[in-house]
Amino acid sequence: MACTSLVKLQASSSSWIGQKSFNQRPGSSCRLPTRRVSVIRAGSYTDELVKTAKSIASPGRGILAIDESNATCGKRLASIGLDNTEPNRQAYRQLLLTTPGLGEYISGAILFEETLYQSTTDGKKFVDCLRDENIVPGIKVDKGLVPLPGSNNESWCQGLDGLASRSTEYYKQGARFAKWRTVVSIPCGPSALAVKEAAWGLARYAAISQDNGLVPIVEPEILLDGDHPIERTLEVAEQVWAEVFYYLAENNVTFEGILLKPSMVTPGAEHKEKASPDTIAKYTLTMLQRRVPPAVPGIMFLSGGQSEVEATLNLNAMNQTPNPWHVSFSYARALQNSVLKAWQGLPENVEAAQKALLVRAKANSLAQLGRYSAEGENEEAKKGMFVKGYTY
Ligand code: 13P
Numbered sequence: 001m002a003c004t005s006l007v008k009l010q011a012s013s014s015s016w017i018g019q020k021s022f023n024q025r026p027g028s029s030c031r032l033p034t035r036r037v038s039v040i041r042a043g044s045y046t047d048e049l050v051k052t053a054k055s056i057a058s059p060g061r062g063i064l065a066i067d068e069s070n071a072t073c074g075k076r077l078a079s080i081g082l083d084n085t086e087p088n089r090q091a092y093r094q095l096l097l098t099t100p101g102l103g104e105y106i107s108g109a110i111l112f113e114e115t116l117y118q119s120t121t122d123g124k125k126f127v128d129c130l131r132d133e134n135i136v137p138g139i140k141v142d143k144g145l146v147p148l149p150g151s152n153n154e155s156w157c158q159g160l161d162g163l164a165s166r167s168t169e170y171y172k173q174g175a176r177f178a179k180w181r182t183v184v185s186i187p188c189g190p191s192a193l194a195v196k197e198a199a200w201g202l203a204r205y206a207a208i209s210q211d212n213g214l215v216p217i218v219e220p221e222i223l224l225d226g227d228h229p230i231e232r233t234l235e236v237a238e239q240v241w242a243e244v245f246y247y248l249a250e251n252n253v254t255f256e257g258i259l260l261k262p263s264m265v266t267p268g269a270e271h272k273e274k275a276s277p278d279t280i281a282k283y284t285l286t287m288l289q290r291r292v293p294p295a296v297p298g299i300m301f302l303s304g305g306q307s308e309v310e311a312t313l314n315l316n317a318m319n320q321t322p323n324p325w326h327v328s329f330s331y332a333r334a335l336q337n338s339v340l341k342a343w344q345g346l347p348e349n350v351e352a353a354q355k356a357l358l359v360r361a362k363a364n365s366l367a368q369l370g371r372y373s374a375e376g377e378n379e380e381a382k383k384g385m386f387v388k389g390y391t392y
Contacts, residue, residue, distance in 0.1 A: 045213040049257030050297075052176045053215045056136055056259060057298030057326035060365045061107035063217075065302075065332035066096055067140035067179060068112060076336065082345045086114070094120050095343060096336075099354040103133030105361035110138040110179050110217070110330070117173060127174035138177040138217070139170045141205065145183060154194035157182035157201050160208070167212035177215040179261070180205040186236050186268065187226040195243055203247035210257055217300065217330065219261035220244055224304050225388055226268030230275050233265045234283050241291035255295040261330050262288070263304050264314055269386045277310075281317035294324035301327075303334030305386030308360055309377050310334075312367045319370035328368045333385045335360050341380060 043049075056063065068076060073092070074084030082088045093115045109130055116139050119125045127137045143159035157180065167178065182198045184190045198220050209216035220240050222233065241262070248255070265283040267275050275283075288299060303311040311334035318327050329335075338360055343353035360381075366372040 043210055043254070045210065046254055046257065048213060049210055049215050049254060052136060053257050053259055053297045056108040056177065056215070056300075057328065058107050059326070060369050061105055062328035062364055062368055063108040063110060063138070063300050063330035064096065064102070064106045064135075064335055064361070065110045065179075065330050066093060066112075066115070066336070067110040067138075068332065069140075069144065070112070070114065073112070076340060077345075080340050080344050088345070089114065090118055090121070091345075092343070093118065093126065095350050095353055096339065096357060097126050097129045099357050101133075101358060102361065103135050105358070105365035106133075106135050108136040108138050108177060108330075110140055110177075111175075112140055113170075116170065116175060125174075131174070136176050137174050138179060139175040139214070140181075141166065141170070141178045141209070141214075142180040142182070148194055148197060151194045152189045152191045154185055154188045154191060155183060156194070156197045160201065160204055163205065163208045164212060167209055167214055171213045175214060177217060177259070178205075178209045179217040179219060180209075181219040181221055181261070183221045183223055184236065184240055185223050185225060186228055186232060190236060190240075195240055199240065199243035199247045202244055203251040203253065206248055206253045206258055207251040210254060215257055215259060216253075217259045217261045218244060218248070219302065221261075221302060221304065222263045224263070224266065224269040224306075224386055227270040227272070228268040229271060229273075230265060230267045230279065230283050233267065234287055237262070237265050237287045238291060241287070245291065245293070255293055256297060258296060259298045259300055259330075260292065260296060261300050261302050264301055264306075266306075269305065269388075277313040277317035280314045281320070284314075285318055285323070288323075288325075292325065296325055298326040298328060299323075300330035303329075303331040303385075305384060306334060307384045308334045308337055308363075308381040309374050310382070310384065312360075312363045312372055313374055315364060316367035316370060316372040319368060326368075329364045331364065335364070337383075337385060338381055 073089050077084055077088055115126055130137045142157050145155040145157055148154045148156040184198055202218050206216035206218055222237055264280055265287050266280050315329055338356040339353045342356040343349050363372055
């Protein structure tokens with residue numbers, strides 16, 4: 001019998017494992033080295049993390065993602081002719097975060113650092129506006145994408161340096177969950193190096209977030225770019241999520257205290273045929289069932305450039321039969337597009353823009369419950385928003 005020199009013990013971060021030593025195995029001529037199994041201590045935040053994740057993954061609710069970096073927020077503002085200034089970003093975020101009744105459909109809001117520390121023009125902290133609506137404040141903690149040397153023109157996500165101390169500060173400011181978005185490109189391969197780097201970075205970030213009281217949203221976005229069929233997306237998504245879960249386990253991340261933000265499994269944006277919501281639901285749920293343990297409380301999809309109506313229809317199709325996890329949304333573009341169009345940067349349009357947000361939030365809430373119909377949706381909401389090589 002082969003002599004194993006390495007004893008690997010996986011442990012949940014919510015348990016203590018005592019020290020043990022291993023001697024010679026009975027009946028074996030192979031002498032195993034005496035070794036100590038490391039002690040893994042329960043994180044002080046474990047119970048709170050589980051509670052936070054459950055509250056975000058509550059029936060009929062999902063996440064409003066408004067964590068655009070200043071550069072990306074500038075693009076949103078430019079689409080309605082506004083300059084990318086701090087007061088304009090604040091006015092836009094104020095409109096979104098003070099929408100009356102938003103908490104009926106929205107359970108969490110992901111903010112950019114600037115917004116986490118901002119207040120309304122009347123001086124009320126944005127985090128308090130959210131708490132009053134029973135919405136959990138979240139924070140984007142990654143520092144964006146840069147080229148990955150040695151890869152096939154792919155990228156990696158920065159932000160681990162200083163993450164623990166930043167997370168402590170974000171928690172003090174009221175954040176209770178975090179987001180880290182890295183990307184995988186199918187047309188670029190993806191290379192084994194890029195997938196491993198994406199998965200390892202997400203796992204390290206998740207462990208650090210949990211250690212500081214923040215529920216990590218794990219987001220390896222598989223970009224829509226490419227002309228590949230849906231089968232190829234399924235193959236890549238399975239590979240990526242297998243690796244992500246391998247490293248999450250290796251880093252002793254508590255699965256009950258994370259949320260996922262996957263891309264839906266669709267054909268590439270430039271593929272000759274479009275897939276129906278039923279097909280997308282079938283492929284996406286197949287991938288999730290094969291890769292995601294039921295201990296994970298919530299799957300909060302990104303919209304990735306789909307039109308508002310498409311993203312909602314696809315989510316609705318995924319909720320036609322019960323799932324082991326809460327299957328919901330964490331949309332940015334597919335919740336904001338109609339709002340920007342209604343607002344146009346004018347104070348007199350704020351109410352109409354907030355109504356537009358409630359229309360989209362309610363539609364996705366119904367889709368989370370499997371009860372949405374696209375009847376009566378306007379043409380604007382059906383327009384796709386795909387942009388090649390989109391950054392956040
Ligand atoms: P969308 O793909 O829905 O625009 O959002 C991406 C994202 O990561 C927002 O937090």
